[in-house]
Amino acid sequence: MFKTHKSTEVGFYGLFGESQHWRLVERNLFRPWFCVTLVQDDDGLDLQNTLMPADVQMLVEILNQQGDGLIVTDVLVMMPAWMTQSDRWTLERLVELRSRDDPDCDPVYFFVLENGSIFPDSGHADGHILSMSEINDAQIIYQRKQKG
Structure with a gap:
């Protein structure tokens, strides 16, 4: 599973539909x-x-x-x-x-x-x-x- 942080969310609200966009995702499972x-x-x-x-x-x-x-x-x-x-x-x-x-x-x-x-x-x-x-x-x- 990937983890996201609110501080890395990109504010494209409404521009690309209802999806959220992130500049960074984290993976802590090997x-x-x-x-x-x-x-x-x-x-x-x-x-x-x-x-x-x-x-x-x-x-x-x-x-x-x-x-x-x-x-x-x-x-x-x-x-x-x-x-x-x-x-x-x-x-x-x-x-x-x-x-x-x-x-x-x-x-x-x-x-x-x-x-x-x-x-x-x-x-x-x-x-x-x-x-x-x-x-x-x-x-x-x-x-x-x-x-x-």
């Missing part, structure tokens, strides 16, 4: 979040928007709303350092998002990146990068469409 590019057909004019879902559930809601003039064209995943075994957050293009039920807890999600790396969103992989053969039985939630 969990992956997404940057989703979508195109909406508005009477023959393609409007491109970027959404930032805070979790997989919100991403799935956006993906399920596709159809009749609304298409997700790209998904980036922002992964915390613990997930990639690095010293910083990492933003990468998502090629696939997969899910597998874990008998001990919530579903485990697997993030397949454009560079071929696969990272789980839990400590179940003991810090090693997974291979596709290790997640073949996981359900595909999102798969990037190939261009051309």
Whole structure:
């Protein structure tokens, strides 16, 4: 979830409808979040928007709303350092998002990146990068469409 502060609100009241606008959002959970590019057909004019879902559930809601003039064209995943075994957050293009039920807890999600790396969103992989053969039985939630 993202947190906003009243002092960073931008006063566009009424100019862009009923929405609120912020110059800053805060994230204090060290969990992956997404940057989703979508195109909406508005009477023959393609409007491109970027959404930032805070979790997989919100991403799935956006993906399920596709159809009749609304298409997700790209998904980036922002992964915390613990997930990639690095010293910083990492933003990468998502090629696939997969899910597998874990008998001990919530579903485990697997993030397949454009560079071929696969990272789980839990400590179940003991810090090693997974291979596709290790997640073949996981359900595909999102798969990037190939261009051309």
